[in-house]
Amino acid sequence: xxxxxxxxxxxxxxxxxxxxxxxxxxxxxxxxxxxxxxxxxxxxxxxxxxxxxxxxxxxxxxxxxxxxxxxxxxxxxxxxxxxxxxxxxxxxxxxxxxxxxxxxxxxxxxxxxxxxxxxxxxxxxxxxxxxxxxxxxxxxxxxxxxxxxxxxxxxxxxxxxxxxxxxxxxxxxxxxxxxxxxxxxxxxxxxxxxxxxxxxxxxxxxxxxxxxxxxxxxxxxxxxxxxxxxxxxxxxxxxxxxxxxxxxxxxxxxxxxxxxxxxxxxxxxxxxxxxxxxxxxxxxxxxxxxxxxx
Amino acid sequence: xxxxxxxxxxxxxxxxxxxxxxxxxxxxxxxxxxxxxxxxxxxxxxxxxxxxxxxxxxxxxxxxxxxxxxxxxxxxxxxxxxxxxxxxxxxxxxxxxxxxxxxxxxxxxxxxxxxxxxxxxxxxxxxxxxxxxxxxxxxxxxxxxxxxxxxxxxxxxxxxxxxxxxxxxxxxxxxxxxxxxxxxxxxxxxxxxxxxxxxxxxxxxxxxxxxxxxxxxxxxxxxxxx
Numbered sequence: 001x002x003x004x005x006x007x008x009x010x011x012x013x014x015x016x017x018x019x020x021x022x023x024x025x026x027x028x029x030x031x032x033x034x035x036x037x038x039x040x041x042x043x044x045x046x047x048x049x050x051x052x053x054x055x056x057x058x059x060x061x062x063x064x065x066x067x068x069x070x071x072x073x074x075x076x077x078x079x080x081x082x083x084x085x086x087x088x089x090x091x092x093x094x095x096x097x098x099x100x101x102x103x104x105x106x107x108x109x110x111x112x113x114x115x116x117x118x119x120x121x122x123x124x125x126x127x128x129x130x131x132x133x134x135x136x137x138x139x140x141x142x143x144x145x146x147x148x149x150x151x152x153x154x155x156x157x158x159x160x161x162x163x164x165x166x167x168x169x170x171x172x173x174x175x176x177x178x179x180x181x182x183x184x185x186x187x188x189x190x191x192x193x194x195x196x197x198x199x200x201x202x203x204x205x206x207x208x209x210x211x212x213x214x215x216x217x218x219x220x221x222x223x224x225x226x227x228x229x230x231x232x233x234x235x236x237x238x239x240x241x242x243x244x245x246x247x248x249x250x251x252x253x254x255x256x257x258x259x260x261x262x263x264x265x266x267x268x269x270x271x272x273x274x275x276x277x278x279x280x281x282x283x284x285x286x287x288x289x290x291x292x293x294x
Numbered sequence: 295x296x297x298x299x300x301x302x303x304x305x306x307x308x309x310x311x312x313x314x315x316x317x318x319x320x321x322x323x324x325x326x327x328x329x330x331x332x333x334x335x336x337x338x339x340x341x342x343x344x345x346x347x348x349x350x351x352x353x354x355x356x357x358x359x360x361x362x363x364x365x366x367x368x369x370x371x372x373x374x375x376x377x378x379x380x381x382x383x384x385x386x387x388x389x390x391x392x393x394x395x396x397x398x399x400x401x402x403x404x405x406x407x408x409x410x411x412x413x414x415x416x417x418x419x420x421x422x423x424x425x426x427x428x429x430x431x432x433x434x435x436x437x438x439x440x441x442x443x444x445x446x447x448x449x450x451x452x453x454x455x456x457x458x459x460x461x462x463x464x465x466x467x468x469x470x471x472x473x474x475x476x477x478x479x480x481x482x483x484x485x486x487x488x489x490x491x492x493x494x495x496x497x498x499x500x501x502x503x504x505x506x507x508x509x510x511x512x513x514x515x516x517x518x519x520x
Contacts, residue, residue: 006403008394199390202352203404204380207372294354294375 007196007210009217012189018218019225021181022278025174026229026270032170033270034237035163037262038244043160046153053149054122054133056080056089058141061118065141072141073118079140083133085126092119117145124148178274179281182218186285189214201293211286215279222278226271237263296326296349296459296490301358303344303514315356318344319514322358326492328458331485333501334494336511342494343387343463345511349492350384350461351375363458363490380408383457383489385465389448391436397423397443398432401450408455422450425480427473441468449477453484460484462493466500478504 061073070078073091080089092100097119105112134146190197197210241259259267301322304315319341326332336342347353348360351367360367365378383404391400398419405415423429426446436444445468452460460481466474474497482504485491492509495501501508510518 004399006392006395006399006406008392011394195390196392199392200403200407201376202350202379202384203407204376204378205407206376209407294352 007193007200007213009189009193009213012192013185013214013217013221015221015224018181018185018221019228022178022222022225022274023229023232025178025181026226026274027233028229029171029174029270029274030230030233030237030267032167032174033266034233034240034263036167036171037260037266038240039160039163039167041260041262042244043157046156046160052123052125054086054124055147056120056122056137057145057147058118058120059143060115072144073120076118076137076141076144077120079137080120080122083136085124086133087123087125089120089122092121175273175277178222178277182222182278182281183285185221186214186218186282187289190286190289197290198293201290207287207290210290211283214286215282218282219275219279223271223275226274230267230270234259234267295328295361295364296324296330296492297359297361298322298324298348299359301348301360302356303341303348303353304356317356317514319348319355319511322516324509324516324519326490328490329485329488331482331491331506332493333506333508334492334511335496335498335501335508338496340511341514342511344514345509346384346461346463346492346494349459350382351379380404380455381458383452383455383460385445385449385452385460385462387463387467389436389444391444391447391451393436396433396435397428397439397447400436400447401454404451404455410455418454419450422454426450427476442470442473445469446473446477449480453480456484456487457489459490460492462491464495464497465493466495466497474500 056076058073058076062071064070065072065075067075077089077091080086097116101116105114133148134144137144137146200210201207237259241263301319302317303319303322305318306315307313322345324332334342334345344353348355349362351362355367362378363381365374367375367378370378392403395403401423402415402419405418420429420432423432426449428443428446428450431439431443434443436447439447445465449462449465452462462481465481466477469477478500481491481493507520508518509516
Protein backbone atom coordinates (compact mmCIF):
# COMPACT_ATOMS: atom_id res chain seq x y z
CA UNK A 1 0.00 0.00 0.00
CA UNK A 2 1.30 3.42 -0.83
CA UNK A 3 2.73 5.68 1.84
CA UNK A 4 0.62 8.69 0.89
CA UNK A 5 -2.99 9.20 1.89
CA UNK A 6 -4.42 7.48 -1.20
CA UNK A 7 -7.52 6.38 0.68
CA UNK A 8 -8.29 9.88 1.93
CA UNK A 9 -8.25 8.72 5.54
CA UNK A 10 -7.24 12.13 6.90
CA UNK A 11 -10.71 13.29 5.99
CA UNK A 12 -12.48 10.00 6.68
CA UNK A 13 -11.05 9.61 10.18
CA UNK A 14 -11.18 13.23 11.26
CA UNK A 15 -8.58 14.47 13.70
CA UNK A 16 -10.88 16.17 16.22
CA UNK A 17 -13.78 14.10 17.51
CA UNK A 18 -11.98 10.79 18.01
CA UNK A 19 -8.97 12.25 19.88
CA UNK A 20 -11.30 14.34 22.05
CA UNK A 21 -13.42 11.34 23.00
CA UNK A 22 -10.34 9.27 23.72
CA UNK A 23 -8.84 12.14 25.73
CA UNK A 24 -11.95 12.21 27.93
CA UNK A 25 -11.78 8.47 28.44
CA UNK A 26 -8.05 8.56 29.15
CA UNK A 27 -8.70 11.25 31.75
CA UNK A 28 -11.19 8.93 33.47
CA UNK A 29 -8.85 5.97 33.07
CA UNK A 30 -6.00 7.94 34.67
CA UNK A 31 -8.23 8.75 37.66
CA UNK A 32 -9.34 5.13 37.94
CA UNK A 33 -5.76 3.91 37.66
CA UNK A 34 -4.66 6.37 40.32
CA UNK A 35 -7.58 5.26 42.49
CA UNK A 36 -6.52 1.65 42.15
CA UNK A 37 -2.92 2.35 43.09
CA UNK A 38 -3.80 4.82 45.85
CA UNK A 39 -6.32 2.51 47.51
CA UNK A 40 -3.81 -0.32 47.35
CA UNK A 41 -1.15 1.88 48.96
CA UNK A 42 -3.47 3.28 51.62
CA UNK A 43 -4.82 -0.18 52.39
CA UNK A 44 -1.34 -1.56 52.85
CA UNK A 45 -0.37 1.34 55.12
CA UNK A 46 -3.56 1.26 57.20
CA UNK A 47 -3.51 -2.50 57.53
CA UNK A 48 0.10 -2.50 58.66
CA UNK A 49 -0.70 0.04 61.39
CA UNK A 50 -4.12 -1.20 62.46
CA UNK A 51 -3.48 -4.91 62.44
CA UNK A 52 -0.80 -4.60 65.12
CA UNK A 53 -2.90 -2.67 67.66
CA UNK A 54 -4.76 -4.45 70.46
CA UNK A 55 -6.67 -2.58 73.20
CA UNK A 56 -8.24 -4.48 76.12
CA UNK A 57 -10.67 -2.80 78.54
CA UNK A 58 -11.27 -4.44 81.92
CA UNK A 59 -14.28 -3.05 83.86
CA UNK A 60 -13.95 -2.80 87.64
CA UNK A 61 -10.22 -3.45 87.35
CA UNK A 62 -9.57 -3.39 91.05
CA UNK A 63 -12.28 -5.88 92.02
CA UNK A 64 -11.16 -9.40 92.84
CA UNK A 65 -11.28 -11.93 90.03
CA UNK A 66 -13.24 -15.21 90.12
CA UNK A 67 -10.54 -16.93 92.24
CA UNK A 68 -10.45 -14.07 94.69
CA UNK A 69 -6.66 -14.26 94.76
CA UNK A 70 -5.92 -11.22 92.61
CA UNK A 71 -7.60 -8.27 90.87
CA UNK A 72 -9.47 -8.59 87.60
CA UNK A 73 -6.91 -6.37 85.84
CA UNK A 74 -3.94 -8.43 87.02
CA UNK A 75 -5.72 -11.67 86.08
CA UNK A 76 -6.46 -10.41 82.57
CA UNK A 77 -2.90 -9.13 82.20
CA UNK A 78 -1.56 -12.55 83.20
CA UNK A 79 -3.95 -14.31 80.82
CA UNK A 80 -3.05 -12.00 77.95
CA UNK A 81 0.63 -12.70 78.45
CA UNK A 82 -0.05 -16.43 77.98
CA UNK A 83 -1.92 -16.05 74.67
CA UNK A 84 0.23 -16.81 71.61
CA UNK A 85 0.45 -13.88 69.21
CA UNK A 86 0.04 -11.18 71.85
CA UNK A 87 3.20 -9.17 72.44
CA UNK A 88 4.16 -6.36 74.80
CA UNK A 89 1.02 -6.24 76.98
CA UNK A 90 1.22 -3.11 79.10
CA UNK A 91 -1.25 -1.68 81.57
CA UNK A 92 -1.96 1.93 80.78
CA UNK A 93 -1.07 4.15 83.70
CA UNK A 94 -3.66 6.33 85.35
CA UNK A 95 -1.86 9.42 84.03
CA UNK A 96 -1.93 8.14 80.47
CA UNK A 97 -5.59 7.21 80.82
CA UNK A 98 -6.40 10.70 82.13
CA UNK A 99 -4.47 12.27 79.26
CA UNK A 100 -6.47 10.16 76.84
CA UNK A 101 -9.77 11.29 78.35
CA UNK A 102 -8.90 14.95 78.78
CA UNK A 103 -10.14 16.03 75.30
CA UNK A 104 -13.61 14.67 76.15
CA UNK A 105 -13.89 15.06 79.90
CA UNK A 106 -11.62 17.99 80.57
CA UNK A 107 -8.68 18.45 82.93
CA UNK A 108 -10.69 17.43 85.99
CA UNK A 109 -11.74 14.03 84.76
CA UNK A 110 -10.36 12.31 87.82
CA UNK A 111 -12.61 14.46 90.02
CA UNK A 112 -15.81 13.20 88.39
CA UNK A 113 -15.83 9.93 90.30
CA UNK A 114 -16.37 7.89 87.18
CA UNK A 115 -15.67 4.18 87.30
CA UNK A 116 -12.87 3.91 84.74
CA UNK A 117 -11.89 0.58 83.18
CA UNK A 118 -8.36 -0.73 83.30
CA UNK A 119 -6.74 -0.55 79.89
CA UNK A 120 -4.13 -2.95 78.60
CA UNK A 121 -2.44 -2.12 75.29
CA UNK A 122 -0.61 -4.80 73.36
CA UNK A 123 0.56 -5.71 69.89
CA UNK A 124 -1.00 -8.48 67.87
CA UNK A 125 1.64 -10.45 66.01
CA UNK A 126 -0.41 -13.53 65.29
CA UNK A 127 -1.84 -14.57 61.94
CA UNK A 128 -5.28 -13.24 61.00
CA UNK A 129 -7.58 -11.49 63.44
CA UNK A 130 -7.56 -12.40 67.14
CA UNK A 131 -11.20 -13.50 67.08
CA UNK A 132 -10.99 -15.90 70.03
CA UNK A 133 -9.25 -13.43 72.32
CA UNK A 134 -12.39 -11.70 73.59
CA UNK A 135 -14.02 -15.00 74.56
CA UNK A 136 -10.95 -16.21 76.43
CA UNK A 137 -10.56 -12.99 78.40
CA UNK A 138 -14.29 -12.77 79.14
CA UNK A 139 -14.00 -16.07 81.00
CA UNK A 140 -11.14 -14.66 83.09
CA UNK A 141 -12.91 -11.39 83.75
CA UNK A 142 -16.52 -11.09 82.60
CA UNK A 143 -17.26 -7.91 80.66
CA UNK A 144 -13.72 -7.52 79.32
CA UNK A 145 -13.73 -5.85 75.89
CA UNK A 146 -11.13 -6.41 73.19
CA UNK A 147 -10.68 -3.81 70.47
CA UNK A 148 -8.54 -5.58 67.90
CA UNK A 149 -7.07 -3.45 65.10
CA UNK A 150 -6.80 -6.54 62.91
CA UNK A 151 -10.57 -6.72 62.69
CA UNK A 152 -10.60 -3.13 61.43
CA UNK A 153 -7.70 -3.95 59.16
CA UNK A 154 -9.72 -6.74 57.60
CA UNK A 155 -12.66 -4.38 57.12
CA UNK A 156 -10.35 -1.77 55.60
CA UNK A 157 -8.90 -4.46 53.35
CA UNK A 158 -12.40 -5.49 52.25
CA UNK A 159 -13.33 -1.86 51.59
CA UNK A 160 -10.18 -1.02 49.65
CA UNK A 161 -10.44 -4.31 47.79
CA UNK A 162 -13.93 -3.32 46.68
CA UNK A 163 -12.65 0.11 45.68
CA UNK A 164 -9.88 -1.50 43.65
CA UNK A 165 -12.40 -3.82 41.99
CA UNK A 166 -14.57 -0.82 41.11
CA UNK A 167 -11.57 1.07 39.72
CA UNK A 168 -10.56 -1.99 37.69
CA UNK A 169 -14.13 -2.26 36.40
CA UNK A 170 -14.00 1.42 35.40
CA UNK A 171 -10.76 0.75 33.51
CA UNK A 172 -12.32 -2.22 31.70
CA UNK A 173 -15.44 -0.20 30.84
CA UNK A 174 -13.34 2.71 29.59
CA UNK A 175 -11.30 0.30 27.45
CA UNK A 176 -14.48 -1.24 26.01
CA UNK A 177 -15.99 2.19 25.32
CA UNK A 178 -12.73 3.26 23.66
CA UNK A 179 -12.83 0.17 21.47
CA UNK A 180 -16.47 0.88 20.61
CA UNK A 181 -15.66 4.50 19.73
CA UNK A 182 -12.80 3.42 17.46
CA UNK A 183 -15.02 0.77 15.84
CA UNK A 184 -17.76 3.32 15.17
CA UNK A 185 -15.22 5.81 13.80
CA UNK A 186 -13.66 3.15 11.58
CA UNK A 187 -17.07 2.06 10.27
CA UNK A 188 -17.99 5.69 9.61
CA UNK A 189 -14.70 6.10 7.75
CA UNK A 190 -15.38 2.95 5.75
CA UNK A 191 -18.86 4.17 4.88
CA UNK A 192 -17.45 7.53 3.80
CA UNK A 193 -14.72 5.90 1.72
CA UNK A 194 -16.74 2.92 0.50
CA UNK A 195 -16.17 3.65 -3.19
CA UNK A 196 -12.46 4.23 -2.66
CA UNK A 197 -12.02 1.05 -0.64
CA UNK A 198 -14.04 -0.96 -3.15
CA UNK A 199 -11.87 0.40 -5.96
CA UNK A 200 -8.49 -0.32 -4.34
CA UNK A 201 -9.79 -3.74 -3.34
CA UNK A 202 -10.65 -4.31 -7.00
CA UNK A 203 -7.20 -3.11 -8.04
CA UNK A 204 -5.59 -5.79 -5.89
CA UNK A 205 -5.09 -4.23 -2.47
CA UNK A 206 -4.74 -6.86 0.25
CA UNK A 207 -7.20 -6.78 3.14
CA UNK A 208 -4.22 -6.43 5.48
CA UNK A 209 -2.91 -3.41 3.57
CA UNK A 210 -6.24 -1.58 3.74
CA UNK A 211 -6.82 -2.53 7.38
CA UNK A 212 -3.31 -1.42 8.34
CA UNK A 213 -3.85 1.98 6.71
CA UNK A 214 -6.99 2.47 8.80
CA UNK A 215 -5.32 1.05 11.91
CA UNK A 216 -2.30 3.34 11.59
CA UNK A 217 -4.52 6.39 11.25
CA UNK A 218 -6.76 5.30 14.15
CA UNK A 219 -3.72 4.55 16.32
CA UNK A 220 -2.26 7.99 15.69
CA UNK A 221 -5.53 9.70 16.63
CA UNK A 222 -6.17 7.49 19.66
CA UNK A 223 -2.62 7.86 20.96
CA UNK A 224 -2.82 11.64 20.55
CA UNK A 225 -6.08 11.74 22.50
CA UNK A 226 -4.75 9.40 25.18
CA UNK A 227 -1.62 11.48 25.73
CA UNK A 228 -3.74 14.63 25.93
CA UNK A 229 -6.17 13.08 28.44
CA UNK A 230 -3.37 11.67 30.59
CA UNK A 231 -1.49 14.97 30.67
CA UNK A 232 -4.69 16.84 31.60
CA UNK A 233 -5.22 14.38 34.44
CA UNK A 234 -1.80 15.06 35.97
CA UNK A 235 -2.72 18.23 37.92
CA UNK A 236 -5.86 16.57 39.27
CA UNK A 237 -3.88 13.50 40.30
CA UNK A 238 -1.24 15.67 41.98
CA UNK A 239 -3.99 17.47 43.91
CA UNK A 240 -5.56 14.16 45.00
CA UNK A 241 -2.13 12.82 45.95
CA UNK A 242 -1.58 15.88 48.12
CA UNK A 243 -4.95 15.26 49.81
CA UNK A 244 -4.07 11.62 50.41
CA UNK A 245 -0.57 12.33 51.66
CA UNK A 246 -1.51 12.72 55.37
CA UNK A 247 -3.04 9.25 55.34
CA UNK A 248 0.11 7.61 54.11
CA UNK A 249 3.56 9.15 54.23
CA UNK A 250 4.64 7.05 51.30
CA UNK A 251 1.91 8.19 48.95
CA UNK A 252 3.21 11.65 48.17
CA UNK A 253 6.61 13.14 48.03
CA UNK A 254 5.81 16.35 49.87
CA UNK A 255 5.08 19.78 48.52
CA UNK A 256 4.89 20.79 44.87
CA UNK A 257 3.87 18.66 41.87
CA UNK A 258 4.23 15.20 43.26
CA UNK A 259 2.75 11.83 42.38
CA UNK A 260 3.29 8.41 43.90
CA UNK A 261 6.13 6.57 42.21
CA UNK A 262 3.94 3.68 40.94
CA UNK A 263 1.75 6.19 39.12
CA UNK A 264 4.71 7.57 37.18
CA UNK A 265 5.25 4.08 35.82
CA UNK A 266 1.56 3.30 35.28
CA UNK A 267 0.43 6.51 33.54
CA UNK A 268 2.63 6.13 30.43
CA UNK A 269 1.01 2.73 29.93
CA UNK A 270 -2.35 4.42 29.30
CA UNK A 271 -1.49 5.94 25.87
CA UNK A 272 0.27 2.71 24.91
CA UNK A 273 -2.76 0.64 25.92
CA UNK A 274 -5.09 3.08 24.14
CA UNK A 275 -2.96 2.89 20.99
CA UNK A 276 -3.04 -0.90 21.13
CA UNK A 277 -6.82 -0.86 21.57
CA UNK A 278 -7.14 1.54 18.62
CA UNK A 279 -4.92 -0.50 16.35
CA UNK A 280 -6.50 -3.87 17.14
CA UNK A 281 -10.06 -2.54 16.98
CA UNK A 282 -9.49 -0.78 13.66
CA UNK A 283 -7.86 -3.88 12.20
CA UNK A 284 -10.73 -6.13 13.28
CA UNK A 285 -13.42 -3.66 12.16
CA UNK A 286 -11.94 -3.06 8.73
CA UNK A 287 -11.09 -6.71 8.07
CA UNK A 288 -14.62 -7.68 9.09
CA UNK A 289 -16.09 -5.04 6.76
CA UNK A 290 -13.85 -6.11 3.89
CA UNK A 291 -15.31 -9.61 4.18
CA UNK A 292 -18.45 -8.18 2.58
CA UNK A 293 -16.44 -7.61 -0.60
CA UNK A 294 -15.77 -10.58 -2.92
CA UNK B 295 -6.56 -18.08 -20.47
CA UNK B 296 -10.08 -17.10 -19.48
CA UNK B 297 -12.49 -20.02 -19.25
CA UNK B 298 -16.15 -20.05 -18.24
CA UNK B 299 -17.98 -23.35 -17.96
CA UNK B 300 -21.74 -23.36 -17.38
CA UNK B 301 -21.54 -20.20 -15.25
CA UNK B 302 -24.67 -18.77 -13.63
CA UNK B 303 -24.91 -15.46 -11.82
CA UNK B 304 -27.85 -14.58 -9.60
CA UNK B 305 -28.64 -11.27 -7.92
CA UNK B 306 -30.80 -10.94 -4.85
CA UNK B 307 -33.00 -7.86 -4.67
CA UNK B 308 -31.84 -5.52 -1.89
CA UNK B 309 -35.27 -3.86 -1.93
CA UNK B 310 -37.01 -7.21 -1.23
CA UNK B 311 -34.69 -9.28 0.98
CA UNK B 312 -37.06 -12.25 1.13
CA UNK B 313 -37.57 -12.43 -2.59
CA UNK B 314 -35.84 -15.24 -4.51
CA UNK B 315 -32.67 -14.39 -6.42
CA UNK B 316 -33.12 -13.87 -10.14
CA UNK B 317 -30.79 -15.08 -12.85
CA UNK B 318 -28.59 -12.40 -14.44
CA UNK B 319 -26.41 -14.78 -16.44
CA UNK B 320 -27.24 -18.38 -17.40
CA UNK B 321 -25.24 -21.24 -18.83
CA UNK B 322 -22.30 -19.07 -19.88
CA UNK B 323 -19.49 -21.09 -21.39
CA UNK B 324 -16.59 -19.76 -23.46
CA UNK B 325 -12.84 -19.77 -23.59
CA UNK B 326 -10.37 -17.05 -24.50
CA UNK B 327 -6.81 -18.23 -25.07
CA UNK B 328 -3.83 -16.33 -23.70
CA UNK B 329 -3.27 -13.27 -25.87
CA UNK B 330 -6.78 -13.48 -27.32
CA UNK B 331 -9.09 -10.56 -28.05
CA UNK B 332 -12.87 -10.62 -27.66
CA UNK B 333 -15.49 -8.00 -28.22
CA UNK B 334 -18.36 -8.35 -25.75
CA UNK B 335 -21.57 -7.04 -27.24
CA UNK B 336 -25.24 -7.00 -26.41
CA UNK B 337 -28.07 -4.65 -25.59
CA UNK B 338 -28.13 -2.59 -22.43
CA UNK B 339 -29.11 -4.80 -19.48
CA UNK B 340 -28.20 -7.98 -21.35
CA UNK B 341 -25.51 -8.80 -18.76
CA UNK B 342 -22.27 -7.49 -20.30
CA UNK B 343 -21.12 -5.64 -17.16
CA UNK B 344 -22.10 -8.61 -14.97
CA UNK B 345 -20.01 -10.91 -17.13
CA UNK B 346 -17.04 -8.53 -16.91
CA UNK B 347 -17.45 -8.40 -13.11
CA UNK B 348 -17.12 -12.16 -13.00
CA UNK B 349 -13.95 -11.92 -15.09
CA UNK B 350 -12.34 -9.31 -12.85
CA UNK B 351 -13.44 -11.14 -9.70
CA UNK B 352 -15.91 -8.54 -8.47
CA UNK B 353 -18.68 -11.14 -8.26
CA UNK B 354 -18.95 -14.77 -7.29
CA UNK B 355 -20.91 -17.06 -9.63
CA UNK B 356 -23.94 -18.91 -8.30
CA UNK B 357 -22.61 -22.00 -10.05
CA UNK B 358 -20.18 -23.03 -12.72
CA UNK B 359 -16.44 -22.93 -13.19
CA UNK B 360 -14.41 -19.79 -13.84
CA UNK B 361 -10.71 -19.91 -14.64
CA UNK B 362 -8.80 -16.64 -14.93
CA UNK B 363 -5.18 -16.58 -16.12
CA UNK B 364 -4.83 -20.25 -15.29
CA UNK B 365 -6.31 -19.91 -11.78
CA UNK B 366 -9.68 -21.34 -10.80
CA UNK B 367 -11.54 -18.49 -9.12
CA UNK B 368 -13.45 -20.72 -6.72
CA UNK B 369 -11.75 -21.69 -3.47
CA UNK B 370 -8.79 -19.33 -3.77
CA UNK B 371 -7.86 -17.37 -0.66
CA UNK B 372 -8.59 -13.67 -0.37
CA UNK B 373 -4.87 -12.99 -0.67
CA UNK B 374 -4.60 -15.07 -3.84
CA UNK B 375 -7.64 -13.29 -5.24
CA UNK B 376 -6.04 -9.90 -4.53
CA UNK B 377 -2.79 -10.94 -6.19
CA UNK B 378 -4.74 -12.25 -9.19
CA UNK B 379 -6.60 -8.92 -9.46
CA UNK B 380 -3.25 -7.15 -9.75
CA UNK B 381 -2.71 -9.01 -13.02
CA UNK B 382 -6.04 -7.76 -14.39
CA UNK B 383 -6.46 -4.23 -15.72
CA UNK B 384 -9.99 -2.90 -15.57
CA UNK B 385 -11.51 0.09 -17.34
CA UNK B 386 -14.77 0.77 -15.52
CA UNK B 387 -17.74 2.21 -17.34
CA UNK B 388 -18.01 4.95 -14.69
CA UNK B 389 -14.20 5.50 -14.53
CA UNK B 390 -14.02 5.18 -10.71
CA UNK B 391 -11.22 7.69 -10.31
CA UNK B 392 -10.34 8.76 -6.77
CA UNK B 393 -11.39 12.41 -6.52
CA UNK B 394 -8.79 13.27 -3.86
CA UNK B 395 -5.89 12.16 -6.07
CA UNK B 396 -4.25 13.86 -9.04
CA UNK B 397 -4.28 12.31 -12.49
CA UNK B 398 -0.73 11.09 -11.88
CA UNK B 399 -1.57 9.48 -8.52
CA UNK B 400 -4.73 7.87 -9.90
CA UNK B 401 -2.70 6.21 -12.64
CA UNK B 402 0.08 5.28 -10.21
CA UNK B 403 -2.36 3.67 -7.75
CA UNK B 404 -2.24 0.06 -9.03
CA UNK B 405 1.57 0.15 -9.13
CA UNK B 406 1.72 1.48 -5.60
CA UNK B 407 -0.70 -1.22 -4.46
CA UNK B 408 1.72 -3.72 -5.99
CA UNK B 409 4.59 -2.08 -4.05
CA UNK B 410 6.53 -1.08 -7.16
CA UNK B 411 9.44 1.33 -6.73
CA UNK B 412 8.77 5.06 -7.19
CA UNK B 413 11.38 5.33 -9.96
CA UNK B 414 9.63 2.67 -12.02
CA UNK B 415 6.24 4.18 -11.19
CA UNK B 416 7.40 7.60 -12.35
CA UNK B 417 8.75 6.28 -15.63
CA UNK B 418 5.71 4.13 -16.43
CA UNK B 419 3.07 6.64 -15.33
CA UNK B 420 4.72 9.50 -17.23
CA UNK B 421 4.94 7.34 -20.35
CA UNK B 422 1.33 6.17 -20.24
CA UNK B 423 0.01 9.66 -19.51
CA UNK B 424 1.91 10.86 -22.57
CA UNK B 425 0.36 8.00 -24.56
CA UNK B 426 -3.16 9.06 -23.65
CA UNK B 427 -2.32 12.72 -24.27
CA UNK B 428 -2.54 13.91 -20.67
CA UNK B 429 1.12 14.67 -19.96
CA UNK B 430 0.18 18.27 -19.28
CA UNK B 431 -2.52 17.38 -16.76
CA UNK B 432 -0.63 15.23 -14.29
CA UNK B 433 -1.46 17.46 -11.30
CA UNK B 434 -5.13 17.96 -12.21
CA UNK B 435 -7.76 16.28 -10.09
CA UNK B 436 -10.54 14.35 -11.85
CA UNK B 437 -13.18 17.00 -11.22
CA UNK B 438 -10.97 19.52 -13.03
CA UNK B 439 -10.95 17.38 -16.18
CA UNK B 440 -13.48 16.67 -18.92
CA UNK B 441 -15.30 13.34 -19.13
CA UNK B 442 -13.07 12.26 -22.01
CA UNK B 443 -9.90 13.12 -20.07
CA UNK B 444 -11.21 11.22 -17.03
CA UNK B 445 -11.85 8.21 -19.23
CA UNK B 446 -8.30 8.37 -20.57
CA UNK B 447 -6.97 8.44 -17.00
CA UNK B 448 -9.08 5.38 -16.22
CA UNK B 449 -7.64 3.64 -19.28
CA UNK B 450 -4.10 4.66 -18.35
CA UNK B 451 -4.63 3.27 -14.84
CA UNK B 452 -5.84 -0.03 -16.26
CA UNK B 453 -2.87 -0.56 -18.56
CA UNK B 454 0.01 1.05 -16.65
CA UNK B 455 0.93 -2.18 -14.88
CA UNK B 456 1.05 -4.12 -18.19
CA UNK B 457 -1.73 -6.48 -17.10
CA UNK B 458 -1.98 -10.04 -18.39
CA UNK B 459 -5.71 -9.52 -18.83
CA UNK B 460 -7.40 -6.25 -19.78
CA UNK B 461 -11.13 -5.89 -19.21
CA UNK B 462 -12.77 -2.72 -20.53
CA UNK B 463 -16.40 -1.72 -20.11
CA UNK B 464 -17.38 0.78 -22.82
CA UNK B 465 -13.88 2.34 -22.85
CA UNK B 466 -14.61 4.68 -25.72
CA UNK B 467 -17.99 5.91 -24.50
CA UNK B 468 -16.79 9.44 -23.72
CA UNK B 469 -14.05 9.74 -26.34
CA UNK B 470 -14.14 11.49 -29.66
CA UNK B 471 -13.29 9.48 -32.74
CA UNK B 472 -9.62 10.42 -32.72
CA UNK B 473 -9.18 9.55 -29.06
CA UNK B 474 -11.11 6.29 -29.55
CA UNK B 475 -8.77 5.37 -32.40
CA UNK B 476 -5.76 6.22 -30.25
CA UNK B 477 -7.12 4.07 -27.42
CA UNK B 478 -7.72 1.14 -29.74
CA UNK B 479 -4.14 1.43 -30.98
CA UNK B 480 -2.98 1.18 -27.38
CA UNK B 481 -5.21 -1.81 -26.63
CA UNK B 482 -4.26 -3.67 -29.78
CA UNK B 483 -0.59 -2.96 -29.07
CA UNK B 484 -1.00 -4.46 -25.61
CA UNK B 485 -2.83 -7.40 -27.15
CA UNK B 486 0.01 -7.99 -29.59
CA UNK B 487 2.41 -8.01 -26.64
CA UNK B 488 0.43 -10.90 -25.12
CA UNK B 489 -2.28 -9.28 -23.02
CA UNK B 490 -5.65 -11.03 -23.21
CA UNK B 491 -8.33 -8.41 -23.91
CA UNK B 492 -12.09 -8.31 -23.41
CA UNK B 493 -13.84 -5.10 -24.46
CA UNK B 494 -17.56 -4.54 -23.90
CA UNK B 495 -19.04 -1.99 -26.27
CA UNK B 496 -22.15 -0.69 -27.97
CA UNK B 497 -20.04 0.92 -30.66
CA UNK B 498 -20.54 -1.45 -33.61
CA UNK B 499 -18.53 0.75 -35.97
CA UNK B 500 -15.55 0.25 -33.65
CA UNK B 501 -16.16 -3.50 -33.70
CA UNK B 502 -16.24 -3.46 -37.50
CA UNK B 503 -13.08 -1.37 -37.69
CA UNK B 504 -11.15 -3.78 -35.47
CA UNK B 505 -12.40 -7.24 -36.43
CA UNK B 506 -12.09 -9.83 -33.68
CA UNK B 507 -14.16 -12.73 -32.27
CA UNK B 508 -17.30 -11.66 -30.45
CA UNK B 509 -19.12 -12.76 -27.35
CA UNK B 510 -22.72 -11.60 -27.73
CA UNK B 511 -25.13 -11.72 -24.84
CA UNK B 512 -28.90 -11.54 -24.94
CA UNK B 513 -30.99 -11.63 -21.78
CA UNK B 514 -28.20 -13.22 -19.77
CA UNK B 515 -27.40 -15.95 -22.29
CA UNK B 516 -24.40 -16.19 -24.56
CA UNK B 517 -25.85 -16.31 -28.07
CA UNK B 518 -22.68 -15.83 -30.11
CA UNK B 519 -19.15 -17.01 -29.42
CA UNK B 520 -16.65 -16.51 -32.16
